[in-house]
Structure formats: C-alpha cells, structure tokens
Amino acid sequence: MIEVTGIQKSFGKLKVLKGxxxxxxxxxxxxxxxxxxxxxxxxxxxxxxxxxxxxGLVTIxxxxxxxxKEEKLAAFRNKNIGFVFQFHHLLxxxxxxxxxxxxxxxxxxxxxxxxxxxKELLSFLGLSERLHHKPAELSGGEQQRVAVARAxxxxxxxxxxxxxxxxxxxxxxxxxxxxxxxxxxxxxxxFVIVTHDxxxxxxxxxxxxxxxxxxxNN
Numbered sequence: 131m132i133e134v135t136g137i138q139k140s141f142g143k144l145k146v147l148k149g150x151x152x153x154x155x156x157x158x159x160x161x162x163x164x165x166x167x168x169x170x171x172x173x174x175x176x177x178x179x180x181x182x183x184x185x186g187l188v189t190i191x192x193x194x195x196x197x198x199k200e201e202k203l204a205a206f207r208n209k210n211i212g213f214v215f216q217f218h219h220l221l222x223x224x225x226x227x228x229x230x231x232x233x234x235x236x237x238x239x240x241x242x243x244x245x246x247x248x249k250e251l252l253s254f255l256g257l258s259e260r261l262h263h264k265p266a267e268l269s270g271g272e273q274q275r276v277a278v279a280r281a282x283x284x285x286x287x288x289x290x291x292x293x294x295x296x297x298x299x300x301x302x303x304x305x306x307x308x309x310x311x312x313x314x315x316x317x318x319x320x321f322v323i324v325t326h327d328x329x330x331x332x333x334x335x336x337x338x339x340x341x342x343x344x345x346x347n348n
Contacts, residue, residue, distance in 0.1 A: 131156040131320050132177060132288065137186035139172055146172050148343035150186070156287070159314050159321040161331040165338035170189075170324040171292055173340070177322060179207050180288045191287060208237050214279030220273060220280075221258040226252060227261040230279045237284055249253040255309070271302030272327040278309065282317075289313075291323040295330060307333055311333070 137150040146169045162170050172231050175181040177188055179195045187194060195206055220229045227248050234244035252261055254273045265273055274294065283290055291310075295303040307330045310321050323330065331337050339347040 131158075131191060132322070133187075133189045134173075134177065135187045135247060137173065137176060137183050137188065139169070139176065139181070139183050145242070146343055147176075147183070147220055150343075150345055152338055152345060153300050154320060154322060156320055157234050157314060157318045158309060159333075160323070160336045160338060161334040162324045162338045162340060163326070163331050164265075165276055169341040169343045170340055174290055174292055174322065174324050177288075178211055178213060179203060208233060209284055210286050210288060212284070212286040212289045214220075214274075214277050214289065214294045220276060222265050225262045225264055226257060226268065226272075226276045226279075229265070229276055230283055234283045247283055248279065251282055252276070255279055261301065269302075271305060274302070275309070278306075278313075282313070282319075285317070287320060289321045291321065291325075293325060294323065295325070295327055303327070304329075 132154040134150055134152045136145050139147040150173060164170055176183050192326055195203055229246035231244040257275055260272060295306050313319060314321060324332055340346060
C-alpha cells in the first residue's frame with residue numbers, strides 16, 4: 131500500500147531525514163514513534179504529500195504522487211488520504227455535519243449525498259445527536275471524532291494521524307485508540323499514526339522507531 135524508499139529531507143543545514151525505507155501493507159495500523167526532533171511529523175507530511183522530499187520515493191497504491199501536477203495532486207490527496215491532527219482544525223463557524231461534508235463537496239459530490247454520508251459516519255461514531263452543534267459546543271473527544279469522520283468521508287485508503295490523542299483526557303484517549311482499530315476492521319483502511327502515547331504504540335500492529343532521522347526498528 132505505502133512504500134517509502136531512501137527518503138531524505140533537510141531544512142537549511144539541518145538534515146532531518148537521512149534515508150528512510152519502510153513498507154506498510156493495506157489494513158495495517160502502524161505507529162511511528164521516537165523522541166521529539168526525530169523526524170516523525172516530517173515523514174508523515176511527506177507520505178501525505180503535504181511536503182516534498184529532497185530525495186527518495188514515496189508510492190501509495192503504486193502511484194508516485196510527486197509526478198502529479200498540483201491540481202491532480204490535490205485531487206489525489208482528497209480522494210486517497212485522510213488526515214487527523216492533534217488539534218482538530220474544525221472550522222468554528224460550521225456544524226459537525228458541515229465540517230465533515232466539506233472534503234466531499236471539494237471532491238464535487240452532490241450536497242445531498244455529502245450530507246447523507248456525513249450523517250452516516252457521525253452516527254457510526256456515536257454523534258447522531260450532535261450533528262448540528264458547532265465545535266465550541268462539543269467536548270474535546272467529540273471534536274476529535276468529528277475530525278475522524280471528516281478524514282473518512284471520501285473513503286480514503288490511507289489515514290494519517292499526527293498525535294491524534296495528544297490533546298485528550300484518558301477516557302477519550304482510550305476511546306479514540308479503540309476507534310482506529312474498529313475502523314480498520316470495518317473498512318480495511320491503513321492507519322499511520324505518529325504518537326508519543328506508549329499505549330497506542332503498543333496496540334499497533336507494528337511500531338516504527340525513528341532516531342536521528344533514521345529507522346532503528348521496523
């Protein structure tokens with residue numbers, strides 16, 4: 131599903147990634163761990179096509195996104211990759227239903243179809259009573275579940291999560307971690323999760339450890 135070969139990335143004179151090689155299979159839940167500054171988020175953003183590598187190759191389902199022009203790259207990202215971040219990045223002026231619908235509307239789905247799919251996902255995630263609430267009216271755990279529903283709406287093959295539970299209390303953290311595996315089992319999606327949370331890392335099918343810009347355990 132995802133192949134990363136020889137990925138290197140520098141910021142000025144600072145070499146953050148020094149030649150990363152990993153393979154991730156379809157339906158795997160993989161955690162990427164390591165000390166702050168090890169290059170975890172940089173690697174995740176390169177896999178997610180949000181940042182370009184200096185050298186090396188990333189393929190997703192056999193496609194090299196670096197060869198796509200900007201418009202086609204944005205469409206590829208919107209269709210194939212879902213993102214979940216530590217801070218939910220929900221738009222405050224829109225309801226939960228509207229926030230989840232946005233990626234589907236960007237993909238030119240009909241408004242009715244986007245809303246129907248958003249309702250289905252929010253209900254699956256236990257938020258059927260919160261469809262018309264804005265982010266400020268939702269708890270932290272509820273906001274993160276809305277963000278997960280938004281990541282899922284275009285049925286992407288890959289979900290990339292950067293410290294997804296870092297801003298949650300213990301109960302919501304446990305619930306979110308279990309949700310990832312429930313989603314994988316239901317939809318056979320691939321999850322790549324950057325985390326400092328030891329519990330989540332140990333729950334994963336596989337743990338990739340980065341240190342000083344290199345994979346030290348895969």
